[in-house]
Amino acid sequence: MSDKSFLDWPFFDERHRELSEALEHWAGRRLGNIDHAHTDAACRELVTRLGQGGWLEHAASEDGKLDVRSLCLIRETLARHDGLADFAFAMQGLGSGAISLFGTSEQKSEWLPKVRSGAAISAFALTEPQSGSDVANLAMTARRDGGDWVLDGEKTWISNGGIADLYVVFARTGEGPGAKGLSAFIVPAETPGRRIAERLETIAPHPLARLAFEGVRLPESAIIGEPGQGFRIAMSVLDVFRSTVAAAALGFARRAMDASLDRAASRELFGAPLFEMQMVQGHIAEMALDIDAAALLTYRAAWMKDSGAPRVSREAAMAKLFSTDQAQKIIDAAVQIHGGDGVRSGSVPETLYREIRALRIYEGASDVQKIIIARAAMAAHDKEAAAMAAHAS
Template sequence: MADTSYLTWPFFEDRHGDLAVELQAWAAQELAGLDHSDTDALCQDLVARLSRDGWAVHSGVDPADAGAKLDVRTLCLIRETLAYHDGLADFSFAMQGLGTGAISLFGTDTQKAEWLPKTRSGTAISAFALTEPQSGSDVANSTMTAQRDGDEYVLNGEKTWISNGGIADVYTLFARTGEAPGARGLSAFILPAGLPGFEIAERQETIAPHPLATLRFTNCRIPASAMIGDPGQGFKIAMSVLDVFRSTVAAAALGFARRALDEATARVKARHVQGAPLADLQMVQGHIADMALKIDASALLVYRAAWAKDMGAPRVTREAAMAKLFSTDEAQKVIDTAVQLFGGDGVRSGMMVEKLYREIRALRIYEGASDVQRVVIAREALKD
């Protein structure tokens, strides 16, 4: 990564800089020339590599440490660095954290002891099942039900666009238990894969391939002990998890944008037009300046949000929403400019900037679309 000066910013401790430098060296060696022909197999392999070499332990708290917390700055630095090298590597790490985030933050000691060692060691792949066909960002509109029946809950309904759907070993699932209407009637559950009544209804293909699926539940029974937190706390749990991981989405976008700038910078220095490098043209210099500006502004918002959470802020809704909105939207612009500077090669299949162009688009949608983030920011700004 060309620019590492941001690692000296006061948001970080020395250990963060050391981690980023070490991971950069690891990624340059381990993530070069990956075979993307089989998305599922590659994600499983990446989880294994990240676990083997000690990076996946950062995805969840240590269940042996009663006071352990998720270090959001570390999560962001890892996602930024992995995204710089390979989008699926970032995805594979991120889902180990997001999928068990509710367990890390709200799980019982027994739940943490059962699942976090598995996801931190890579022996289990995790997923976060929140979205439904009629409710994306409008979580309160969820209709999937979990009906209490003695010592069990009976699940019925569908979840869709579920990352790691079809390859995950454990899902954090949100369903309506009915304590109250709307958001107050949702609860969170731990769901192992392979239970009777749980099926993968559809695998979904996207412009940047990731494991995605629609999940269908028909009278699927889980023990009452699988609930995370208390009945009716599901919305609070989901929002708390997103409060942490929304900043990391912004960090991934930042990693994509940094790679686009580095690719573009190398291109305009090497490519000659009328006997001179493209970099000599003032118009091109203006584009490079705008890209660098967007990246630094994004980094400030990302690590402001992560630092605030690590310093003990109970919620960073405003900061995380700002970071995600700005960083993902601006990364899209940075990458589009890089494609333009590459000319015809920018849209050639397999070129790095072409891959980045496909990867970045989804980040402006998942974990709260850009316009939803504007609504969140406005509500926070209008509070008394």
């Protein structure tokens, strides 16, 4: 059992502690027998189970309120038990997030009950072949044709691509240059003209695809929010869910530390438990330190968002950057502690080693998070300098 003392921190209410305990019990009973041999089928089964268990109720909200601390606790717990379960939960929230936050009552009533029950799998289609983290540079177009919208272009690295029932797609509608000319649309999977151009394979198998949109015709009711609001919608969704990526990394890191403690206690070397080696104790100490620091950053960002902060871009960037980078370091140390068993295919350290790497890329790569943090620091510096100058005059 992983350390749960962090739940006593003032970031959490009693309902969060109850949620964590209930999910821990459920995950122990319901996630141990999922066959991961066929990734698509496994994801569909996980979404079904998460819906039946009521956990997807936290991922999609018709009142537009998402409790980020709950999302983080769920992702941390699921990631510690099963990385694909975490993926399935996260994509239900991310894929429907634009509808939860900006959708009309009709859009919400049509899609969110299906997402929460697990009857519909959702996807967030933002990335393009020439624009990953540079969202303002999207090339996919949406043009008016009579009373409809017509979409043309490509999306790539789309999670749940190929199995989703619902795609939230961002395209250029041209109300202004760059970020000012984007809009968001609901595209049901069966819409004519939308096709899977390529299924993408990664070191940690997940449903991923490159999507082609060729004359995809949508009614006016498919647009989310107003034309030209797409960038704001995308950033608002990421502002909620970026902290949860940090939480997933935290779950992976805790699993790696638990496995390392078990190994250090049970493995003998030179006639003594492996833990008696000072170098191993050093690894364990650094793991514990980095996990607590990552948890503090993660749940600070989540608490701030839940407390009403309009934007937590800086805090979420810090949480994601630190948690994912340190989780990579912790898992690497776990591989080292396990020796040859650490690189054996299917072992806990080897599985975590493959799973953690993508978290330092998706929803804003680590280098992009550094830019966000640096710009926030400079903006705060300039504001303070201006205030001091005004006071002096």
